[in-house]
Amino acid sequence: SRYIGVIKNGVSQYAKNVNTRSGAKVKENELEGEAQAIGEKAINKYAEVVCTKFEQDDMGTYTCYVAVHVPLKEVLNETIDELGVLQTDYDRQQFRNWMETELNKQAAAKEAEQKELQDLRQQLSE
Numbered sequence: 001s002r003y004i005g006v007i008k009n010g011v012s013q014y015a016k017n018v019n020t021r022s023g024a025k026v027k028e029n030e031l032e033g034e035a036q037a038i039g040e041k042a043i044n045k046y047a048e049v050v051c052t053k054f055e056q057d058d059m060g061t062y063t064c065y066v067a068v069h070v071p072l073k074e075v076l077n078e079t080i081d082e083l084g085v086l087q088t089d090y091d092r093q094q095f096r097n098w099m100e101t102e103l104n105k106q107a108a109a110k111e112a113e114q115k116e117l118q119d120l121r122q123q124l125s126e
Contacts, residue, residue, distance in 0.1 A: 006102045035083060042078040046071050072103060 051067035076099055083095075 006099060006106070035079070038082040039075070039079050042075045042082070043070055045078070046074050076100070076103075 048069045049066055050069045051065075053065045055063045055065075057063065076096065079099075080096055
């Protein structure tokens with residue numbers, strides 16, 4: 001979902017100035033829908049389940065947790081290639097840079113959040 005959100009935001013940035021190769025203006029919502037479908041397809045192609053855990057609570061309800069590894073570089077490359085098939089004129093390298101910057105920002109924020117939580121746990125245990 002994080003990746004799909006980044007794709008939609010990236011496409012939104014470009015849709016304001018994007019034309020098809022035939023010169024027609026692309027509607028932002030159409031491009032976002034296509035980009036989301038492309039991103040989901042790429043994720044499903046490369047995603048690999050690395051861990052599964054089943055639990056049962058006191059009420060007898062089962063919960064399943066699945067950890068999935070998604071190689072973002074391959075997914076990003078495939079997404080950009082597939083967006084090119086939509087026959088839009090956009091700067092692929094600029095789009096790639098924007099996507100990588102956004103993904104790195106989100107990863108850094110998540111890492112900082114996890115570190116803060118770990119530090120808090122350590123303080124509580126002392």
